[in-house]
Amino acid sequence: KQEVTQIPAALSVPEGENLVLNCSFTDSAIYNLQWFRQDPGKGLTSLLLIQSSQREQTSGRLNASLDKSSGRSTLYIAASQPGDSATYLCAVTSANSNYQLIWGAGTKLIIKP
Amino acid sequence: DTGVSQDPRHKITKRGQNVTFRCDPISEHNRLYWYRQTLGQGPEFLTYFQNEAQLEKSRLLSDRFSAERPKGSFSTLEIQRTEQGDSAMYLCASSYSLQVTDTQYFGPGTRLTVL
Numbered sequence: 001k002q003e004v005t006q007i008p009a010a011l012s013v014p015e016g017e018n019l020v021l022n023c024s025f026t027d028s029a030i031y032n033l034q035w036f037r038q039d040p041g042k043g044l045t046s047l048l049l050i051q052s053s054q055r056e057q058t059s060g061r062l063n064a065s066l067d068k069s070s071g072r073s074t075l076y077i078a079a080s081q082p083g084d085s086a087t088y089l090c091a092v093t094s095a096n097s098n099y100q101l102i103w104g105a106g107t108k109l110i111i112k113p
Numbered sequence: 114d115t116g117v118s119q120d121p122r123h124k125i126t127k128r129g130q131n132v133t134f135r136c137d138p139i140s141e142h143n144r145l146y147w148y149r150q151t152l153g154q155g156p157e158f159l160t161y162f163q164n165e166a167q168l169e170k171s172r173l174l175s176d177r178f179s180a181e182r183p184k185g186s187f188s189t190l191e192i193q194r195t196e197q198g199d200s201a202m203y204l205c206a207s208s209y210s211l212q213v214t215d216t217q218y219f220g221p222g223t224r225l226t227v228l
């Protein structure tokens with residue numbers, strides 16, 4: 001059974017710092033991995049999707065990497081801003097889970113001005 | 114396009130009552146998903162529709178839960194005889210895809226509190 005873990009559960013950093021969020025999964029036979037952002041009262045927004053054949057994806061100040069063999073992904077945020085404060089969740093899909101999203105519990109990120 | 118909308122945003126009910134939530138997906142999206150999320154956890158898949166057909170249901174979806182998507186447009190999720198353990202955020206998402214996976218667009222959720 002696929003399990004997705006995100007550590008730490010919470011992270012607080014000063015504005016302007018670069019930071020890395022971690023995601024690990026137990027079954028490396030994934031189809032893709034996605035990073036989402038969740039703001040209170042505003043649902044979830046997809047940030048980046050990495051196919052299993054890809055190593056990384058970039059969007060603006062965000063860069064997500066995928067190491068399928070080790071069951072790990074990282075989300076790198078450059079030059080953090082207070083507006084980046086949110087909970088970040090990763091989710092994977094695989095044939096073993098009927099391609100449904102299997103989610104981590106998220107990392108709550110606070111960027112201090 | 115205004116995105117995925119859910120109604121109501123908040124619902125407080127007493128144990129044993131029935132509740133119904135509505136989700137309006139992005140127009141022309143063929144897939145619609147329901148998830149449940151409790152505090153500090155990621156969403157848990159409940160069920161999904163491709164057009165009007167309910168293709169998959171999680172084991173989390175007990176017989177007290179029922180979902181419909183008449184005419185392949187909006188969807189409703191009904192919980193009968195609510196229990197305190199049903200208290201959670203219920204999220205709806207929609208997508209357009211002919212592939213096995215897709216990019217899902219989420220609504221703001223309905224927060225249910227069962228007293």
